[in-house]
């Protein structure tokens with residue numbers, strides 16, 4: 001795999017920030033369970049995104065699960081969820097024995113379509129929670145979505161797994177709703193190898209999330225449990241990596257933006273190429289540079305041509321309502337997300353890519369238009 005170009009792979013800081021915090025954990029023997037790195041990572045991330053409180057967890061999926069639990073989602077409850085997302089957004093709805101209803105995207109944002117959301121509320125007036133996703137680092141249209149959700153008095157959970165560093169009208173994604181979640185898995189804009197964070201202005205709920213995440217241990221000398229618990233806490237070593245990575249988030253956003261602009265400049269003029277949408281209110285982190293192909297060249301042609309040269313690329317997420325496991329659940333919308341899936345491709349957006357790497361990708365892709 002030596003010279004493979006990845007879609008988005010871990011990129012530790014040149015300054016060695018991560019090792020400094022990890023070393024501190026080792027030197028004090030606080031590698032587990034919790035410790036200073038966990039406490040500080042929570043504080044630093046909460047401050048950075050502008051939220052009152054945060055809980056460091058083992059994954060973004062765990063954070064969505066506990067956000068749903070904090071929202072009171074339980075057996076038989078309906079939860080609205082974007083159809084165009086990774087399955088990790090929807091799986092925790094099933095963990096809680098609740099029922100997902102999938103909502104279509106719009107072309108303007110690629111994210112949850114406010115019109116389809118309105119329609120879904122007409123069909124299902126009793127909804128327990130709405131999950132909004134900010135896909136590929138593009139923010140959903142939060143003013144419109146929050147207005148609809150407020151009207152229906154429903155809890156909003158923002159899956160900002162892919163959008164750390166993305167702002168909507170100057171406010172960080174993940175801080176509009178009642179709960180926001182972030183992921184630090186290996187392909188995210190910053191990584192802890194694996195991990196997640198839940199943020200909220202409701203400090204009591206965040207404390208409850210930490211309690212559930214440590215097996216719901218009651219305050220007693222012996223092991224006493226009055227509630228179902230989970231082993232979802234982040235370790236102190238992992239949190240050390242996160243603290244170091246947080247210091248280079250701005251650098252990573254800058255490089256992702258550079259990659260996006262490079263591709264757009266070089267490929268944007270090709271027949272049938274449309275890059276991911278830009279809106280004046282959106283300040284994306286450009287996690288994955290993605291485009292839609294409406295001409296003769298298909299996403300599969302690009303993916304195969306790049307793979308031959310040991311370069312990774314991917315289709316856009318396959319909609320949840322088209323997944324064998326989820327297709328039995330209802331869907332509200334038209335065919336926007338399906339079209340995005342059919343026509344979309346994510347280009348390699350690894351922050352370690354050199355200009356030479358970017359030029360190679362561009363040459364291979366352009367070559368398909370010369371055939």
Ligand SMILES: Cc1ncc(COP(=O)(O)O)c(C=O)c1O
Nearest residue numbers: 059060061086088089161183185
């Ligand atoms: C949109 C989205 N939601 C949720 C997740 C889950 O995060 P994690 O892998 O940390 O569980 C991911 C990433 O994997 C994601 O891309």
